[in-house]
Amino acid sequence: xxxxxxxxxxxxxxxxxxxxxxxxxxxxxxxxxxxxxxxxxxxxxxxxxxxxxxxxxxxxxxxxxxxxxxxxxxxxxxxxxxxxxxxxxxxxxxxxxxxxxxxxxxxxxxxxxxxxxxxxxxxxxxxxxxxxxxxxxxxxxxxxxxxxxxxxxxxxxxxxxxxxxxxxxxxxxxxxxxxxxxxxxxxxxxxxxxxxxxxxxxxxxxxxxxxxxxxxxxxxxxxxxxxxxxxxxxxxxxxxxxxxxxxxxxxxxxxxxxxxxxxxxxxxxxxxxxxxxxxxxxxxxxxxxxxxxxxxxxxxxxxxxxxxxxxxxxxxxxxxxxxxxxxxxxxxxxxxxxxxxxxxxxxxxxxxxxxxxxxxxxxxxxxxxxxxxxxxxxxxxxxxxxxxxxxxxxxxxxxxxxxxxxxxxxxxxxxxxxxxxxxxxxxxxxxxxxxxxxxxxxxxxxxxxxxxxxxxxxxxxxxxxxxxxxxxxxxxxxxxxxxxxxxxxxxxxxxxxxxxxxxxxxxxxxxxxxxxxxxxxxxxxxxxxxxxxxxxxxxxxxxxxxxxxxxxxxxxxxxxxxxxxxxxxxxxxxxxxxxxxxxxxxxxxxxxxxxxxxxxxxxxxxxxxxxxxxxxxxxxxxxxxxxxxxxxxx
Numbered sequence: 001x002x003x004x005x006x007x008x009x010x011x012x013x014x015x016x017x018x019x020x021x022x023x024x025x026x027x028x029x030x031x032x033x034x035x036x037x038x039x040x041x042x043x044x045x046x047x048x049x050x051x052x053x054x055x056x057x058x059x060x061x062x063x064x065x066x067x068x069x070x071x072x073x074x075x076x077x078x079x080x081x082x083x084x085x086x087x088x089x090x091x092x093x094x095x096x097x098x099x100x101x102x103x104x105x106x107x108x109x110x111x112x113x114x115x116x117x118x119x120x121x122x123x124x125x126x127x128x129x130x131x132x133x134x135x136x137x138x139x140x141x142x143x144x145x146x147x148x149x150x151x152x153x154x155x156x157x158x159x160x161x162x163x164x165x166x167x168x169x170x171x172x173x174x175x176x177x178x179x180x181x182x183x184x185x186x187x188x189x190x191x192x193x194x195x196x197x198x199x200x201x202x203x204x205x206x207x208x209x210x211x212x213x214x215x216x217x218x219x220x221x222x223x224x225x226x227x228x229x230x231x232x233x234x235x236x237x238x239x240x241x242x243x244x245x246x247x248x249x250x251x252x253x254x255x256x257x258x259x260x261x262x263x264x265x266x267x268x269x270x271x272x273x274x275x276x277x278x279x280x281x282x283x284x285x286x287x288x289x290x291x292x293x294x295x296x297x298x299x300x301x302x303x304x305x306x307x308x309x310x311x312x313x314x315x316x317x318x319x320x321x322x323x324x325x326x327x328x329x330x331x332x333x334x335x336x337x338x339x340x341x342x343x344x345x346x347x348x349x350x351x352x353x354x355x356x357x358x359x360x361x362x363x364x365x366x367x368x369x370x371x372x373x374x375x376x377x378x379x380x381x382x383x384x385x386x387x388x389x390x391x392x393x394x395x396x397x398x399x400x401x402x403x404x405x406x407x408x409x410x411x412x413x414x415x416x417x418x419x420x421x422x423x424x425x426x427x428x429x430x431x432x433x434x435x436x437x438x439x440x441x442x443x444x445x446x447x448x449x450x451x452x453x454x455x456x457x458x459x460x461x462x463x464x465x466x467x468x469x470x471x472x473x474x475x476x477x478x479x480x481x482x483x484x485x486x487x488x489x490x491x492x493x494x495x496x497x498x499x500x501x502x503x504x505x506x507x508x509x510x511x512x513x514x515x516x517x518x519x520x521x522x523x524x525x526x527x528x529x530x531x532x533x534x535x536x537x538x539x540x541x542x543x544x545x546x547x548x549x550x551x552x553x554x555x556x557x558x559x560x561x562x563x564x565x566x567x568x569x570x571x572x573x574x575x576x577x578x579x580x581x582x583x584x585x586x587x588x589x590x591x592x593x594x595x596x597x598x599x600x601x602x603x604x605x606x607x608x609x610x611x612x613x614x615x616x617x618x619x620x621x622x623x624x625x626x627x628x629x630x631x632x633x634x
Contacts, residue, residue, distance in 0.1 A: 001210075002541060011040065016360075017402070024371060024430045039232050043578060047252075048592050051519060053508065056468055058289070061393055061395060061396060062392050062393075063392070063393050063394070063395055064359060064389065064390070064391065064393070065355075065356065065362045065363075065364060065388055065389065065391045065392075066112045066113075066128065066362065066363045066364070067111050067112055067363075067364045067366060067385045067386075067388055067389040067392060068111060068112055068113040068114070068115065068124070068128045068363065068365055068366070069095060069109075069113075069114050069115070069366045069367075069368060069382070069385060070115045070119065070153070070157060070365055070366070070368070071087060071089065071095070071114075071115065071117050071368055071370060072117065072153045072365050072367060072369050072370065072538075073117040073118075073369065073370075074117060074370045077355065077370065078369075079330065079371050079372065079373070080373070082370070083372045083533075085370035085371070085374050086098045086371070086375050086378070087113050087378060088370075088371045089116045089442040090108070090114075090190070091114070091599050092113060092114060093109055093110055093111060093112070093113060093114055093157065094110045094114060095109055095114050095315055096108045096109070096112070097109070097375075097378065097382065097561070099380060100376070100379065109382050109385075110387060111385065111386075111389065111443075111515070112389070113128055113365075114244040115459050116253040117370070117424050120164070121157075121160050121164045121165065121166055121167075121170075121380065122170075122622070124157065124365070125166075125167055125170045125171075126277035127172075128365070129144055129167050129171065129362055129363055130170075130171075130174060132144075132361040132363060133171060133174055133178070133293070134291050134363050135180065135291065135395065136175065136275075136277050136291035137178055137179070137182060137279060137289075138291065138397060139279065139289030139290060139291050139359070139397040139398050139399055140291055140359075140360075140395050140397055140398075141292045141293070141354055141358075141360035141395065141397065142291070142292070142293060142294070142360055142361045142362070142363075143293075143296065143352075143354065143355035143360040143361070143362045143363070144158075144171070144293075144294070144295050144296070144362075144363045145294070145295075145296035145297070145298060145352070145355065145363075145364055145365070146158050146167075146247055146296070146297050146298060146364075146365045146367060147298050147364055147365070147366050147367070147381065148298075148300055148339065148368055148369075148381050148405070149300045149301050149302075149368070149369065149374060149380075149381055149386070150260070150266055150299075150300030150302050150377075151300065151369060151374070152300060152367035152368055152369045152374070152377075152378075152381075153264075153367045153369075154267075154297055154298065154300060154365075154367045155267060155297055157365055157367060158297045159297070162437070167295065167365075168248075168273060168295050169241075169610065170242050171242055171275075171293065171295065172241050172275070173515055175195065175275065175293070176195070176240060176241055177191045179195065190281065190282055190283055191279065191280065191281055191598045192279075192280045192282060192591050193277065193278065193279055193280070193286065194277075195237070195238050195239070195275065195276070195277050195278075196235045196236060196237050196275075196276045196278075197211075197235070197236050197238050197244060197247065197248070197273070197275055197276075198211065198230075198233050198234060198235050198236070198273075198274040198276075199211050199234075199248065199251045199271070199273050199274070200218070200271070200272050201248075201255050201256065201269040201270065201272070201273075202269055202270040202272070202323070202347050202348055203256050203268065203269035203316075203319075204269075204315065204316060204319040204349070205323070205346070205347050207219075207230060207347055208269075209232075209233055209234050210251040210252075210254050210255060210271075211236055211247060211251050211281070211467065212234045213254065215232055215233065216402065216549045218232055218233055218353065219231060219232065219562060220231050220347060220350045227354075227522075228350065228353055229529065230352055231559060235276070236573075245268055250274075253558075255267070255269060255271055256268040256269045256316075257312060258316070259409035260302070260313065263460070265298075266300070266302075267297065267300070268299065268313075268316045268320070269298045269316075269320075270295070270296065270297070270298050270299050270320075270348050270497070271298055271325070271367070272294060272295070272296050272351055273294070273295040273296075273483060274292060274293070274294055274295075275292070275293040275295070276290065276292050276293075277291045277292075277293070278290050279291075282398070284328065285401050286401060287399060287400070287401055288400040288401075289397065289398065289399055290398050290400070291398075294351075294354070294355060294576065295309060295362065296352070296355075298324070298348075299320045300320075301320065301324050301377060302317045302320065302321065302382070305375070307385065308372075318360055322347045323347070323349070324348075324517070325353065326342060326345045326346035326348070326349050327346070327348060327349055327356075328384055328387075329342050329345070329356075330342055330343060330349050330352075330356060331356065331384065331388050331391060332356050332387065332592055334391050334392075335387060335390050341357065344551075355393075356388070356391050356393075357392070358392060358393055358394075359394055359395055359396055360395060361393070361395050362391075362393055364388055366381055366382070366385040367512065368381055368382065368385075375510075381455065384523065385393045398409040398465060399582065401622065407482060431448075440623060473492075481519060488558065504579065512568070524568070537587075542547065564627070565607060568583065568607060568627055569604060569606065569607055571583060572594060572598070572603075572607070572610075573598065573603040573604055574605045575590070576597060581596055583623075584623070584626035584627050585619070585623045585626045585627075587624060590613075590615075593613045593614070594610070596610065596613075599615045607620075607623075607624065608620065610623070
């Protein structure tokens, strides 16, 4: 192999989308201009009665994707013509490959690290992977993925063997070690840690859960904070490395593999292992930091003319090559600064959205083979790695602060990513519409669902009864009018006055009874009401008969009003969270605010003290009216 590189050949190498020395120098210049370190700012905690979910980024939060290259050992059995290796390393950061146009010349590539065929698993892990793991316990995300052609050693790099464990087992051992160390440093029960694992594969553009085989073809969603998650994906809590192996090893056997002419155990799918670490504070301000680690083993690109794929293997190979092609398009779009990044064109790029141009500390391990039969696959992998080195991520810290009065759940029970944010938003909008309009224009109260339904039923029944009574009243009034008309006609015909009075007395007697029946049958009038409907009667006697007017008068019972106010004040001072939520217009957040103020300032002297927790006078007035109505239906 000749160690000479002409200027003209370097330009031709750029035309073939390779990374020349000038391109590498430009990348290093941009890397020097860009801050390579992500820190977490120290912010004062918010007020105890406020719950917030914040993305806390440090002042230098731009970080390029770290790209390292690992060269697989040369295998003479795969070199039929005994041509020797086509790639060799120059130092710990650069390598050279034979120019395909002229074997007397070479093309050089510079990366963050280069590991030759004699590099050990521990050396790769300690120098390139281990430094990013500390970010996970600080609430940030990290990603490690292996890329390269089939048979280049990606799965060996990620999983390894019993004697030479790879990135996955070493990362889990260090995560549990760091969790134990931080638990001892932070002082026992005030902080706790919860670790969960999820394991999936992307097989022919379908997301399959490897921990639970019944979960097939899962969707990929994005929440309002642009975080990628998979609904219904199994999240298995783990407490030790031994427990991790109990779930991981059987799941690995379920991953789809097959034999080809280039690899006796070729991965036919992309696998993703997600490790989530939640750091929980059990005392005020109840902070929660959530960090994620993505360990991704990509399937290798394949040339079907060499692998001899047919039938199902050919279809699998097409799906793998298509997803890797979309991955290359994503990297190109990021480097060109395009407005639209085609993450959604493939399930693989959708999951890697956080790793490429997203919010994770990313390390890409590019595996290459030195034999000439893999030359063009190796050259393509190196060109892709050179482009990926220019991608910039923006890591941040995901921190959640819980309000006072909200008891912290046990490890593994609280998981904000398990909820579909779109569905929660739709439910919230529907509830707001119901509170605003209600049924038939009547505003609904902030009661639980069952109580609202019962209240609506009672009000509907009361309306129906009132309508029936009003119709009956109209019929009676019409009958009285007809009888009075007949009586007048009889008087004009010199009929007896006694007979005339008798014919009028009967309907008048019915008119007296009708309003009483209306009041007695109303569901709204029961003992203990604060608002009381009373009948006001007025009689006027005339020469030709008697006239009676029936009116309804609305009065307020001050004694009962004060009684209900004392009842509400007693709940405010002594009621639990559940009892406070039974009050109208008091939801979960308001109940917690009431309890927090009560714990710090003592009992409430009057209901109007609710303004001290931020309740406006208008809201307080609505609260009083709503609870008076609630007392009427109890």
